[in-house]
Amino acid sequence: MDTLIALQNGFAxxxxxxxxxxxxxGAALGIIVGAIPGLGSVTGIALLLPLTFGMDPTTxxxxxxxxxxxxxxGGAYSAILLNIPGDAPAVxxxxxxxxxxxxxxxxxxxxxxxxxxFIGGTVGIIALSFMGPLLAEIGLMFGPPETAALILLALCSxxxxxxxxxxxxxxxxxxxxxxxxxxIGSTFGHARFTGGSMHLLNGVSFIPLVIGMFGFSQLxxxxxDRPKQGEGPKQIPLRESIPxxxxxxxxxxxxxxxxxxxxxxxxxxxxxxxxxxxxSYVFQRKIGRNGDQMGTxxxxxxxxxxxxxxxxxxxxxxPLLSLGIPGSGTSAVLLGGLMMWGLQPGPLLFTTRPDFVWxxxxxxxxxxxxxxxxxxxxxxxxxxxxxxxxxxLIPVIATVxxxxxxxxxxxxxxxxxxxxxxxxxxxxxxxxxPIAPLVLAFVLTPRLESSIxxxxxxxxxxxxxxxxxxxxxxxISVICALVVMGVAGAVASRVRVRTART
Amino acid sequence: MSTSDEPRxxxxxxxxxxxxxxxxxxxxxxxxxxxxxxxxxxxxxGAGFFPAVFGAGTTLLAAFELxxxxxxxxxxxxxxxxxxxxxxxxxxCIPLIGMIPAMALFVLGWLKLVxxxxxxxxxxxxxxxxxxxxxxxxxxxxxxxxxxxxxxLL
Numbered sequence: 001m002d003t004l005i006a007l008q009n010g011f012a013x014x015x016x017x018x019x020x021x022x023x024x025x026g027a028a029l030g031i032i033v034g035a036i037p038g039l040g041s042v043t044g045i046a047l048l049l050p051l052t053f054g055m056d057p058t059t060x061x062x063x064x065x066x067x068x069x070x071x072x073x074g075g076a077y078s079a080i081l082l083n084i085p086g087d088a089p090a091v092x093x094x095x096x097x098x099x100x101x102x103x104x105x106x107x108x109x110x111x112x113x114x115x116x117x118f119i120g121g122t123v124g125i126i127a128l129s130f131m132g133p134l135l136a137e138i139g140l141m142f143g144p145p146e147t148a149a150l151i152l153l154a155l156c157s158x159x160x161x162x163x164x165x166x167x168x169x170x171x172x173x174x175x176x177x178x179x180x181x182x183x184i185g186s187t188f189g190h191a192r193f194t195g196g197s198m199h200l201l202n203g204v205s206f207i208p209l210v211i212g213m214f215g216f217s218q219l220x221x222x223x224x225d226r227p228k229q230g231e232g233p234k235q236i237p238l239r240e241s242i243p244x245x246x247x248x249x250x251x252x253x254x255x256x257x258x259x260x261x262x263x264x265x266x267x268x269x270x271x272x273x274x275x276x277x278x279x280s281y282v283f284q285r286k287i288g289r290n291g292d293q294m295g296t297x298x299x300x301x302x303x304x305x306x307x308x309x310x311x312x313x314x315x316x317x318x319p320l321l322s323l324g325i326p327g328s329g330t331s332a333v334l335l336g337g338l339m340m341w342g343l344q345p346g347p348l349l350f351t352t353r354p355d356f357v358w359x360x361x362x363x364x365x366x367x368x369x370x371x372x373x374x375x376x377x378x379x380x381x382x383x384x385x386x387x388x389x390x391x392x393l394i395p396v397i398a399t400v401x402x403x404x405x406x407x408x409x410x411x412x413x414x415x416x417x418x419x420x421x422x423x424x425x426x427x428x429x430x431x432x433x434p435i436a437p438l439v440l441a442f443v444l445t446p447r448l449e450s451s452i453x454x455x456x457x458x459x460x461x462x463x464x465x466x467x468x469x470x471x472x473x474x475x476i477s478v479i480c481a482l483v484v485m486g487v488a489g490a491v492a493s494r495v496r497v498r499t500a501r502t
Numbered sequence: 503m504s505t506s507d508e509p510r511x512x513x514x515x516x517x518x519x520x521x522x523x524x525x526x527x528x529x530x531x532x533x534x535x536x537x538x539x540x541x542x543x544x545x546x547x548g549a550g551f552f553p554a555v556f557g558a559g560t561t562l563l564a565a566f567e568l569x570x571x572x573x574x575x576x577x578x579x580x581x582x583x584x585x586x587x588x589x590x591x592x593x594x595c596i597p598l599i600g601m602i603p604a605m606a607l608f609v610l611g612w613l614k615l616v617x618x619x620x621x622x623x624x625x626x627x628x629x630x631x632x633x634x635x636x637x638x639x640x641x642x643x644x645x646x647x648x649x650x651x652x653x654x655l656l
Contacts, residue, residue, distance in 0.1 A: 167567055171563045174528070177552065178528070178557060187549075188548070188549035190539075193531070391619065392613065392619075395612040396609065396631060403639050407639055416593070419589060427520050427578070429576075431517045431520040431576075432576070433520070452547060455546075457545065457546065
């Protein structure tokens with residue numbers, strides 16, 4: 001009851017004209033920033049942070065929270081329309097969204113992404129409202145061994161993405177891990193595989209890597225794999241793209257489930273929206289309808305990924321507000337902002353500045369509604385992109401790739417990196433190596449490496465620390481079960497094939 | 503239905519080249535991981551642990567791929583490399599005329615020379631691309647573009 005009253009007071013704060021305008025501006029800017037490959041929510045918030053210093057702290061954080069939400073919506077657009085994920089969580093969205101766009105179902109994918117983002121985000125915010133401090137406590141139960149086990153579980157789950165040729169899939173995953181160890185990193189403190197280049201001291205930049213892997217390699221493929229004039233897929237009109245009652249009924253349960261998974265992952269410090277989107281997608285593939293077709297362009301894949309990453313975006317606010325621990329890169333930038341305004345996030349924030357905390361939480365409801373309204377209004381314009389002929393799209397995408405790669409660090413090195421990675425990814429793709437496991441392994445590896453190292457530091461080198469808590473024991477049991485089932489399945493299918501041949 | 507008696511087309515050279523490149527890449531990481539960065543420290547894995555383990559894994563699997571017979575559906579054609587050459591030309595022009603003009607020229611040149619589009623459409627798309635990139639990256643995001651010879655002359 002106290003929560004409801006506090007939330008009601010929060011709405012009284014956030015529904016002021018100034019704060020509503022801030023939420024609307026933040027959502028619209030977020031959609032634009034999120035849709036531009038190479039930017040993403042961290043850059044967006046970092047860019048806008050200085051503009052909010054003159055504002056009231058509540059208004060400023062409301063604007064930034066809405067921007068964060070808008071980014072999560074916008075990140076899906078370039079993934080669906082151009083196969084260039086706007087940010088890391090949208091990598092999963094591209095797996096199904098882009099094939100749908102190629103078939104002329106881009107509008108359906110965009111609507112599904114918006115609907116799922118809205119539902120996933122709302123689930124996360126409701127959980128944050130009623131269980132914020134409790135969620136933060138649960139997140140704290142995940143120490144380095146539990147986090148390492150969770151990330152290992154995520155890496156093992158990549159197995160289904162490996163495609164028909166398991167060896168090639170594993171090579172791709174390991175290439176991602178190897179690329180991720182380049183640079184100084186936070187674990188060991190000395191440079192690895194930099195070749196003396198200062199550009200690689202911070203590691204291989206993610207954005208140029210992902211733009212090259214997905215965007216530029218796609219261009220090279222488009223040169224020969226494009227439909228002739230007038231032979232492309234027929235675009236489904238806007239009216240038919242709006243999800244009907246049946247489709248909504250299909251998407252709502254999976255979005256709720258994925259939103260919950262995303263929220264849970266979001267509260268874990270450092271796990272982030274990418275892991276949330278990835279685990280939601282894997283879970284949907286394992287248990288959901290059309291699971292076996294995911295990755296080929298089904299609406300369930302888009303919805304699971306989007307609901308998962310928006311749930312995680314909301315979940316990451318729980319440790320931030322309750323404990324002062326950022327759950328993601330974006331919330332780390334927000335934490336910096338809060339501290340600059342003299343606010344000290346932590347258990348006392350809920351009692352010392354309830355106006356601020358509940359104003360922010362209530363504004364997240366408003367921010368999500370604003371973002372979904374802005375996102376739905378923008379779809380007709382986005383669908384025009386699908387009508388642009390491929391001959392025009394190729395040079396335009398190439399330009400977006402160059403500017404996107406350059407703008408991250410303002411370095412030509414990143415443009416060369418994007419180009420090199422794009423060419424390598426093209427050859428890997430034509431030789432039938434899957435690309436998505438490489439990117440996901442690249443994202444997950446730094447966290448895995450630091451968690452393993454910290455676990456050993458805590459235990460003085462004793463590996464039993466990984467079996468010292470019920471959470472890590474459960475997670476490692478699931479990993480073992482997945483490996484055993486995978487091996488047994490592979491052996492069984494090989495026996496079946498041999499039996500059929502003889 | 504295919505049988506093992508059917509003659510198989512030779513595997514394209516680039517498929518073996520990709521596997522060989524992966525093998526070398528993995529071996530490099532394995533070697534550096536074990537001999538340079540340290541595989542194990544007194545209280546756990548060293549900086550070379552991940553590179554060594556996954557480098558070895560990559561090398562072994564790539565060697566397996568090299569030896570394994572197998573066919574692929576895709577083919578690499580000369581036409582697939584046209585964007586690489588065009589992009590190289592555009593990127594090399596950046597120090598001379600600046601990033602935004604170089605990319606606008608790339609769009610114009612591509613549409614006119616590669617796609618054979620009419621002049622009006624080519625110019626229009628190049629101009630729109632230049633205006634949008636200026637508005638977003640230069641004026642809004644204030645990205646510092648690399649200095650060019652043209653800037654100095656002007």
